[in-house]
Amino acid sequence: MRELRYREALREAMLEEMERDERVFLMGEEVGHYQGAYKVSEGLLDKFGERRVIDTPIAESGFAGIGIGAAMVGLRPIIEFMTWNFSFVAFDQVISNAAKIHQMSAGAIHVPIVFRGPNGAARQVASQHSHAVAPFYVGIPGLYVCQPSTPRDAKGLLKTAIRSNNPVIFLEGETLYGVKGEVPDEGVEELIPFGASRVARHGADCTIVTWGRPYYVAMAAAEKLAADGTECEVIDPRTLRPLDMGPVIKSVRKTNRCVVVHEHWPYGGPGAEVVDRVQREAFDYLDAPVERVTGLDVPMPYALNLENEVLPTEERVIDAVKRVSYAK
Amino acid sequence: MGTPLPDKDDLLRQYRSMMRIRRFEEEAARNYAKGRIGGFLHLYIGQEAIAVGAVDALRDQDYVFQTYRDHGIALARGMPAKAAMAELFGKDTGCSRGMGGSMHFFDVERNFLGGWAIVGGHMALAAGTAFKSRYNGEDRVTICFFGEGSTNIGGFHEAMSLAGLWKLPIVFVCENNQYAMGTPLERTSALKDLSIKAKGYAMAGARFEGHDVTLVQERIAEAVDRARTGAGPTFIEVLTYRFRGHSMSDPAKYRSRTELEQKKQLDPIQVARERILELGVEEAKLDDIDLEVDEEIDAAVKFAEESEPARREVMLGTVYAEEGEL
Known part of the structure; x- marks a missing residue:
């Protein structure tokens, strides 16, 4: 097996899934021309263009909601929060909309969407930028919550998340992006199932x-x-x-x-x-x-x-x- | 702008559609009072011309979003009264199989994508379906209704802001019924003319009265056409008035009887009825329509009463969607 950094593993997962399924797109702040605030999406704009790698204004509630709406009618958005700290201003979208729609519509409407971004303390970024948010999301029926530790898990779980027909909270580690680890070789597809310790x-x-x-x-x-x-x-x-x-x-x-x-x-x-x-x-x-x-x-x-x-x-x-x- | 001359048959159809909403809401209120309907119940009585006019400005393929005051638009869009009433009764035969209730009607077949109960929370979703139309190169338009009370909350701003920035094919329709629950507009907004807000998002704006279904249809059609042809979104303020309280628990003591009686002079159904008579239709024809609507609504109540209750398996089985290729 080869070694990849955690951020590269995530990037590969998105790239492979975007190549595989045209309905998948990436939306968030600085994901395109800036190449990602943490460089997770580096190169994706060049590869897929502005239709599928979409820079947004600073408006988490707005673009999270747009992603959910797009998912309701068949697209498969990946919404990047620059950090999970900023997801709080989109909390209503995730909790009241994404997590509820499938049941509220008695199963008529699916919401295949991934919300992803760095989670937890970085280095000395103080209280507003250091939240480990799992407790806020994990109690909500209708959501899945992933928190991969290794590059291999990051890639395999993100691929599963993108293919899921449900809303997925995907918590990356702000201080894990540079961590190296083994990842299956190119051409070897690994989907890690949810609920497998x-x-x-x-x-x-x-x-x-x-x-x-x-x-x-x-x-x-x-x-x-x-x-x-x-x-x-x-x-x-x-x-x-x-x-x-x-x-x-x-x-x-x-x-x-x-x-x-x-x-x-x-x-x-x-x-x-x-x-x-x-x-x-x-x-x-x-x-x-x-x-x-x-x-x-x-x-x-x-x-x-x-x-x-x-x-x-x-x-x-x-x-x-x-x-x-x-x-x- | 002068009121356009309506087509007789169109107007008769619209009259029936408005009457259907009116009678449905009256029957819902009655059954709520009897304790057969629970939770919140927000009636659309007085605002019928907006839903009916708007639906006639749309194509079947277009997406429709509404707030929790959602019975009117759902019925106008063609939802069977039985499915709507059964939902209020919490039955398995309801449009959301008893999972949603009054505030969460859905009818995916008719592209009615929901009643939503967090003020401003559905507006970005509507921008999202418009985004999908753009992404897939479809000529589908999204129409999103909300009250004037929504215009002060962040969800409104972010949805409008992104829709304006990306010139999404969407029409935002603010049904200004003058009261955000019990608080009148002059105590909630520095602006009296809300359509001015359109400028802040580089959108077209429009403002008109909502009691004339023909006018509503024509003015909304202009905006729908703009969206469909790629000319960008529109923010419309329709001036209207609800004849009942905010919900069934609201006796509406914050407004005077004089005000209410004055507004009732512009009852959209009466306005349409008088226009139809002016066009030379016999009153008996309208009375026939009224009777047919009565029968449909009575049958809906009976259907709701006799339907099976909502099912546990649906509740448990719809928390998550099944996995696998869609």
Whole structure:
């Protein structure tokens, strides 16, 4: 397999799907002539022209709504939010329209649309630009929510998202765009299904469930713990709705311990959902309460020392694993 | 602009269509009072000429969007009264199979793409179907209705802004019925003439009274033609008045009886009726139409009453669309 950066994997997914299906188009701020604020769409304008790579004014609610309307009558839009922070001004479009139309029309109208863009803290961009938004979207029936950690998952899930007949929230990592990883060779098509957790690391001592940027934090922590003789099983659900708990429950029944690691705030959301499901489906197997390592329950400060304190760290993951192992 | 001379047969057809809406709404109100209809119920009584005139300015292929006050346009577009009434009753035979209710009528077959219940929220969707017409090189026009209350919210601005920028084939029709729920226009808008807003989006603008169905049809047709021929969108303000409250729970105490009685002098159905008589049609012909409409609406109520309730399988089975190539 070859190596690609996360942003290149996303670009390939869009390029392949746009070549495959003329109904697919990309719309958003700076996606065309500027080549993408984070260069995810670099080169797509040259390849597909202004009909299919469409620069918009700064009007998230407007172009999200236009995308939904176009999807209602048969097109398959990819709507790029420059960052997910700006999706809040389009929240009504996503929640009241995209997520509701299929049922409200008793199945008469489909909304095949992908909303994608970078999610989560970048570096010192302060509270308004640092939201990890999964909790806001994951509770809404009618939406799918993807949050790929690796380039391979990013490509395979985005292709599935574009072909889906439903609205998909696609959360990329603002700090993951430069990350390299293995991706199937050109000409080898891989569609990663929604609701299929991936066991990223095997181990018998503690289960770690994680997604997004903290996936790398947890993997690094697992290596350090292994050096001390604690083997963690790391599971990335990859899609938060649907959430595939099967491999997690199976793992917890083996390890009897579970730590959930994510960037978003601790109150509610997919992290709390995982814990709820573990206690309900593996209660008799647990040797310790499930722990969580999350972003701290504060708006993100600007100062680097404080930002580092807010985000999950290897040390906090290691501490949590030790606590559930009664080794600390 | 003088009122154009209407064709007798057109006017008779439009009279029937308006009467159909009027009687449907009256029957809906009655059944709401009896507790057979739940939730919100926003009646179109008084505004019928706008829906009927607009529909006659459109082709079947054109897309239609409306707010939650959506019974009138759905019926004008040809939705069977049975499907409409059954939806109000929350039945499986309703136009949205009991999933939508009064505010969310859909009739995809007739390109009626919904009643929408967040003020301003549907306007960008309508720009989106117009965008699709452009993308596919089709000559379909989208028409989007909304109230004057929508003109103050962001959804209005962004939809108008993008439609103007991209010269989308769309007609925005503001049905200015003078009250945003209970608040009159002079307390919600610095502008008295809302059609001026068209200039801010480099669109054509128009403003006219909405009680004469012939005039409404002609003026909306001009805008539809503009959209269809690639000459860009239009923002139209139609001056109208609803004879009932905002919804069934609103006794409309914020306006005087004198005002209401004065506005009722311009009842679009009465105006059409008088015009038809002037054109030499016998009154008995109109009375026959009234009777036929009564029968249709009575049958719709009976159908709604006797239909099966909304189904759990539809509720659970439509949260997500099935996957696979479409």
